Amino acid sequence: MAIMNYDVVIIGGGLSSSMAALRAASLGKKVALIQKAWGSTALGSGAFEIASEEGSYDIISAIDRIKKENPFHPYHYLNTENISQAVELLKKWLPIRMQGSYTENHLFLNDQGKNKKAAFALETQFVDFKVVSRKKILEIQSLNFLNINMLPQTLAKKLDNPEEVRKLGQEIKSKFQTSRYELILMPPILGLDFFTDMKREFESHVGIPTYELLGSINSVPGIRFQKALESAVRKAGVTYISGKAVSFMQEKKKVSSINVTSNEKNEVIEGNSFILATGKFISGGLFRDASFFKETLFHLPLFYQNQKINTESVKKLLRENYKDSQPVFQSGVKVNKDLVPLDEYNEPLFENLRACGTLLQGFDPYQDGTRFGVQILSGYKAADV
Amino acid sequence: MDAYDVIIIGGGVNGAGTARDCALRGLKTLLIEKKDLSGGTTGASSGMIHGGLRYLLHDVKTTETSSRDSGYIQKIAPFLLFRIPFLFLVKEKGANMELLETFFEVYDRYGKLKNSKPHVRLSHKDVLELESGLHFDGKGAISFDEWGIDPYRLCVLNAKDAELHGAKILLHSEVTDFLFQNKRITGVQVRTADGKKNQYLGKIILNLAGPWIPELCQKAGIALKLRPAKGVHIVFDRRISNIAFVTETIDGRSVFLLPYENTSIIGTTDDDFYGNPDDLDVTQDEVEYLMQAIEQIFPSIRNHRVISTYVGIRPTLYEWGKTEDSLSREHKIFDHETEGVPGLISMAGGKLASYRLMCEELTDLVCKKLNVKKSCETHINVLPGAQKELSFEELFTKAQEAKISAYALSRLYFRHGYECLMILEKMKKNPSLKRTICTSEPVLEAEIRHVIENEWATSLDDLGRRTRLGWGGCQGSECAWPAALILQEMLGIDPQKQMDIFLQKRWKSISPYLYGHSLSQEELKRQWLL
Numbered sequence: 001m002a003i004m005n006y007d008v009v010i011i012g013g014g015l016s017s018s019m020a021a022l023r024a025a026s027l028g029k030k031v032a033l034i035q036k037a038w039g040s041t042a043l044g045s046g047a048f049e050i051a052s053e054e055g056s057y058d059i060i061s062a063i064d065r066i067k068k069e070n071p072f073h074p075y076h077y078l079n080t081e082n083i084s085q086a087v088e089l090l091k092k093w094l095p096i097r098m099q100g101s102y103t104e105n106h107l108f109l110n111d112q113g114k115n116k117k118a119a120f121a122l123e124t125q126f127v128d129f130k131v132v133s134r135k136k137i138l139e140i141q142s143l144n145f146l147n148i149n150m151l152p153q154t155l156a157k158k159l160d161n162p163e164e165v166r167k168l169g170q171e172i173k174s175k176f177q178t179s180r181y182e183l184i185l186m187p188p189i190l191g192l193d194f195f196t197d198m199k200r201e202f203e204s205h206v207g208i209p210t211y212e213l214l215g216s217i218n219s220v221p222g223i224r225f226q227k228a229l230e231s232a233v234r235k236a237g238v239t240y241i242s243g244k245a246v247s248f249m250q251e252k253k254k255v256s257s258i259n260v261t262s263n264e265k266n267e268v269i270e271g272n273s274f275i276l277a278t279g280k281f282i283s284g285g286l287f288r289d290a291s292f293f294k295e296t297l298f299h300l301p302l303f304y305q306n307q308k309i310n311t312e313s314v315k316k317l318l319r320e321n322y323k324d325s326q327p328v329f330q331s332g333v334k335v336n337k338d339l340v341p342l343d344e345y346n347e348p349l350f351e352n353l354r355a356c357g358t359l360l361q362g363f364d365p366y367q368d369g370t371r372f373g374v375q376i377l378s379g380y381k382a383a384d385v
Numbered sequence: 386m387d388a389y390d391v392i393i394i395g396g397g398v399n400g401a402g403t404a405r406d407c408a409l410r411g412l413k414t415l416l417i418e419k420k421d422l423s424g425g426t427t428g429a430s431s432g433m434i435h436g437g438l439r440y441l442l443h444d445v446k447t448t449e450t451s452s453r454d455s456g457y458i459q460k461i462a463p464f465l466l467f468r469i470p471f472l473f474l475v476k477e478k479g480a481n482m483e484l485l486e487t488f489f490e491v492y493d494r495y496g497k498l499k500n501s502k503p504h505v506r507l508s509h510k511d512v513l514e515l516e517s518g519l520h521f522d523g524k525g526a527i528s529f530d531e532w533g534i535d536p537y538r539l540c541v542l543n544a545k546d547a548e549l550h551g552a553k554i555l556l557h558s559e560v561t562d563f564l565f566q567n568k569r570i571t572g573v574q575v576r577t578a579d580g581k582k583n584q585y586l587g588k589i590i591l592n593l594a595g596p597w598i599p600e601l602c603q604k605a606g607i608a609l610k611l612r613p614a615k616g617v618h619i620v621f622d623r624r625i626s627n628i629a630f631v632t633e634t635i636d637g638r639s640v641f642l643l644p645y646e647n648t649s650i651i652g653t654t655d656d657d658f659y660g661n662p663d664d665l666d667v668t669q670d671e672v673e674y675l676m677q678a679i680e681q682i683f684p685s686i687r688n689h690r691v692i693s694t695y696v697g698i699r700p701t702l703y704e705w706g707k708t709e710d711s712l713s714r715e716h717k718i719f720d721h722e723t724e725g726v727p728g729l730i731s732m733a734g735g736k737l738a739s740y741r742l743m744c745e746e747l748t749d750l751v752c753k754k755l756n757v758k759k760s761c762e763t764h765i766n767v768l769p770g771a772q773k774e775l776s777f778e779e780l781f782t783k784a785q786e787a788k789i790s791a792y793a794l795s796r797l798y799f800r801h802g803y804e805c806l807m808i809l810e811k812m813k814k815n816p817s818l819k820r821t822i823c824t825s826e827p828v829l830e831a832e833i834r835h836v837i838e839n840e841w842a843t844s845l846d847d848l849g850r851r852t853r854l855g856w857g858g859c860q861g862s863e864c865a866w867p868a869a870l871i872l873q874e875m876l877g878i879d880p881q882k883q884m885d886i887f888l889q890k891r892w893k894s895i896s897p898y899l900y901g902h903s904l905s906q907e908e909l910k911r912q913w914l915l
Binding site for chain 2: 040043044112113114141142149216217218219280281282284287288289290317318320321322323328329366367
């Protein structure tokens with residue numbers, strides 16, 4: 001059994017853990033990141049939300065409104081005015097381009113015809129609707145006519161090949177007579193690993209600028225972003241440890257090591273400080289059944305609006321309208337302003353543990369439009385020791 | 386104003402079945418349904434036309450009629466049926482198997498009426514060999530054989546046949562009042578889907594609205610008492626056992642775990658219901674009650690993913706002083722002429738398996754009143770799609786010719802019988818119709834368009850009932866949107882509104898069981914579809 005020692009050990013492989021890893025590495029630490037599999041970061045739409053509100057595109061005022069309406073939102077203890085520092089660090093390492101602004105939201109359309117406001121998006125998805133009139137945009141919301149019976153990621157991988165892109169371009173050009181339009185909006189499947197090149201390839205065949213809609217079901221941009229994150233984290237000198245963190249060892253009130261198992265081996269990862277970014281239910285960071293509702297590695301207690309929850313009845317944790325912010329999805333780990341997890345008496349449970357990302361209490365990540373902001377800011381702060 | 390011989394209120398299997406019987410006997414028939422066909426009790430059934438094993442003890446007549454009529458249903462729509470072999474587990478080590486077998490030998494006699502295989506005695510070793518997931522150290526088991534059926538297709542095909550024989554089917558239309566001439570009911574006032582008010586005259590009005598029967602009777606000034614009972618089922622994302630089995634709940638009731646098409650179902654509860662049948666929900670207690678019962682003998686049940694729950698109300702006949710379980714499942718016809726309100730007849734009680742017989746009795750009464758001398762043919766005339774049976778080899782060959790999967794064609798055959806070849810022809814002519822919309826079933830685009838054109842489908846839920854779209858593991862995450870776009874193209878309906886209604890319903894159905902993988906799936910759907 002191998003034993004390895006690091007300054008900072010991060011558990012989780014999504015956006016907040018990657019952000020924490022990049023930050024810790026930039027501070028000169030020796031960093032390990034334990035990743036079990038892909039989670040909800042790899043399912044993203046391609047857009048990145050900080051905060052938005054009805055009737056305005058201003059991000060700063062939207063952040064203020066969120067804080068006012070939700071007294072438990074992580075933005076109360078995350079320094080939202082420093083978001084540019086965190087994003088610039090991410091952009092520095094990310095091999096793909098994100099486009100957008102910290103102060104003004106941009107309008108996007110997804111492949112289900114829904115309007116979404118977000119601060120950033122992958123560059124192939126960032127289209128300026130003001131530049132061309134809506135009538136001159138060819139919106140292809142689905143590729144029905146192509147008899148495509150494969151998953152979007154399979155199609156996108158196929159379209160990493162310029163020859164396939166050429167065929168698709170010709171088909172779309174003739175089917176829709178693209179010369180009548182000034183811009184094409186289509187589902188985000190133009191390539192998986194080489195999507196910026198393939199977009200250009202596609203444009204050369206259809207003759208007009210082409211942008212991608214935001215993904216929803218089986219979204220490809222999430223995969224692109226996840227792969228880019230992993231490349232960035234590796235380049236920054238962080239060690240990836242592939243496996244599941246199954247248990248931990250502690251000495252007094254400090255975590256001393258994490259036991260990681262994988263198909264090949266068991267490892268013990270020792271560290272001075274630890275960062276937990278294991279996400280919510282999809283990734284298994286939190287688990288709920290009839291007799292259990294806890295964070296799964298350290299068994300940290302969970303809170304909703306600062307009240308400790310156990311195996312609460314459904315009625316307390318769910319709102320009737322599925323579109324409303326749901327307490328079950330707002331439940332999470334309670335932390336102090338340094339992101340150290342607390343028990344119900346506000347005592348830190350472990351001195352050298354920090355938590356970040358969607359496992360924090362106080363916000364419904366897919367509903368309130370602040371997911372990217374919380375992930376980035378909390379990841380950055382958690383590593384700021 | 387339109388005038389009919391018979392106006393039927395209620396589009397469940399009784400309403401559709403009676404509309405068919407009336408139309409086949411030449412009566413000018415109108416069927417009015419508040420929402421969609423099979424959306425009430427019929428759709429909330431366990432999906433079996435079973436003989437009612439337990440009724441053998443105290444309600445033999447129900448067992449007999451259910452079994453006999455189950456046999457008739459097999460003749461008129463063989464493609465809708467599938468075998469569900471059951472195990473009756475004998476838990477006491479000292480149980481008298483001979484005595485139990487005697488009981489099942491009697492049941493076998495009724496089983497002959499429905500082509501069920503006779504019982505078999507299994508030893509403890511046999512049971513575990515057959516179903517290794519069972520936590521079982523009892524004496525053994527006794528097998529019995531039941532038929533599963535798609536109750537939605539049964540209902541829709543009855544309505545379809547009624548229409549083919551001249552009946553008018555009016556959906557999404559609510560009867561708001563009766564029309565009177567002195568004390569006689571002469572027709573109905575209806576609010577149609579577009580909000581308009583219409584009146585229809587009918588010589589006889591049949592109240593077949595199930596749980597809504599008393600509410601409608603009130604509009605006629607009649608107090609009809611039923612004892613409505615709520616029943617809940619839990620659905621899992623795959624077949625998790627080899628056979629179906631019956632076990633006991635904490636309060637001694639029988640519940641089952643069934644492999645059912647591409648899912649598994651646990652059912653059911655039976656509780657007096659005092660609320661509004663339009664506003665049903667499943668509680669955490671009800672789900673826990675069922676899960677605990679199955680968990681006793683099938684411990685891995687908690688590891689499997691629940692995909693939805695469903696609920697309905699049985700319009701059981703009224704009796705005071707009995708527990709829900711012991712109430713009779715017989716049906717009863719209420720000729721309100723005897724109460725001084727001629728022109729109106731209600732019918733309640735009964736079981737899915739005996740629907741055809743119930744409709745026959747009712748139509749006989751209607752014909753008697755209208756002096757029409759035609760006898761019932763609903764047990765002889767086959768439903769649309771049953772005119773010719775296709776063997777698996779024939780289906781396989783035709784699928785290969787058309788270049789679609791044999792499995793997809795077999796599912797089309799299961800739902801549409803011989804008519805599946807017509808849908809296949811459309812796919813051959815226009816290959817884009819071969820596109821798979823729902824991968825769980827699968828449901829191909831051709832079938833969706835077919836049911837929109839021919840089976841009154843106007844929403845995602847309607848599509849679900851007719852094709853099981855969105856009822857499998859993904860619960861519509863992948864298929865609801867493309868299907869909504871087809872609805873938009875063909876009917877001009879707003880697809881996002883469709884999605885909202887559909888997703889809200891799915892949320893409600895999974896809310897009582899937001900644990901484990903079910904909860905992860907909801908998080909995923911939130912990310913994809915919110």
